[in-house]
Amino acid sequence: MKFLRFLPLALASLAFAGCNDDNETDNDSAAIQVLLIDAPGDYKAVNIDLQKVQVNATNAAGEEGWQDLDSEAGKYNLLSLVNGSYAFIAGQNFPAGHIEQIRLVLGPNNTLTLKDGTTVDLKVPSGQTSGLKINVNEDLKAGVTYSFVLDFDVAKSVVARGNGEYNLKPVIRAVPFALAGSIKGTVTPLAAKPQVMAIRTDVANGDTINTYTDANGGFQVFGAKAGTYRLEFKAAAPYKDTQKENVSVVADNVTSVGVITLTQ
Structure with missing residues (x-):
């Protein structure tokens, strides 16, 4: 393996x-x-x-x-x-x-x-x-x-x-x-431990792809078809959920959204 x-x-x-x-x-x-x-x-x-x-x-x-x-x-x-x-x-x-x-x-x-x-x-x-x-x-x-x-x-x-x-x-x-790209980034603070959802918004009923952050707060969403996405971060309490709009994915490329900071 x-x-x-x-x-x-x-x-x-x-x-x-x-x-x-x-x-x-x-x-x-x-x-x-x-x-x-x-x-x-x-x-x-x-x-x-x-x-x-x-x-x-x-x-x-x-x-x-x-x-x-x-x-x-x-x-x-x-x-x-x-x-x-x-x-x-x-x-x-x-x-x-x-x-x-x-x-x-x-x-x-x-x-x-x-x-x-x-x-x-x-x-x-x-x-x-x-x-x-x-x-x-x-x-x-x-x-x-x-x-x-x-x-x-x-x-x-x-x-x-x-x-x-x-x-x-x-x-x-x-x-x-x-036919695909990916989206990566980092979430702080580590204690927020969010689920990350990438929702395609430029087509009707677009794909939704899920992942979690790792021990260092990093995440990467693989297999995202080229298009525009909204990232939603579902955080553990007491941190608040947040989202990032208009994330563009290009085939054969990695889109970095940098650091996403969640607040209480």
Whole structure:
């Protein structure tokens, strides 16, 4: 399992290093990287047991069309993937062309740690044991690296069954870095510990992306499509909520909003 920080968004538009002019197959290939980040939930830990990452280029029924990527199998705590931290979970050269979906295949050892420290099994419903499918619908151009961000919305994905058990019904959005940027900044004082919401305002029903500040007050919102956003900071008492309007995001760029100071 690999945890990295602050992926350079320009990487998504660079020709991949594995391209070899003497190799006809490579010259007809793009490169895919799959990254996992988290929109947080009110738990101590959400661990998923990742076995495989696959792509489907044909939208074929059943198992036809699914192809394995070189994957980083292992346990991933989704709640550690905030403020620009992410997990690299798969990547390799792949034939240029259209891909329909990405699929995460999970093992049986998924767990949820509640705020009181109790750890329980996180059950995947039987209809999803074949894999968690995320629509992508992206055209891959030869010689270009595509970094797909899978934004796992924990708050919506963990469902209490009412009997002390929990189901995992994933809500995941996929954004290729070639079409996205990010927003970063710092919040003071550290005690405010706000949730940060980036709400796109230049289109109707625009995306809302969530994260939290880290131990140093820093935050970074990944996978924001180009456009205009309002940042909302939901602070812990006694600090007051605040917001910042008209934050512009450009594809393949990081927008810095500097220091945001919250007051009591």
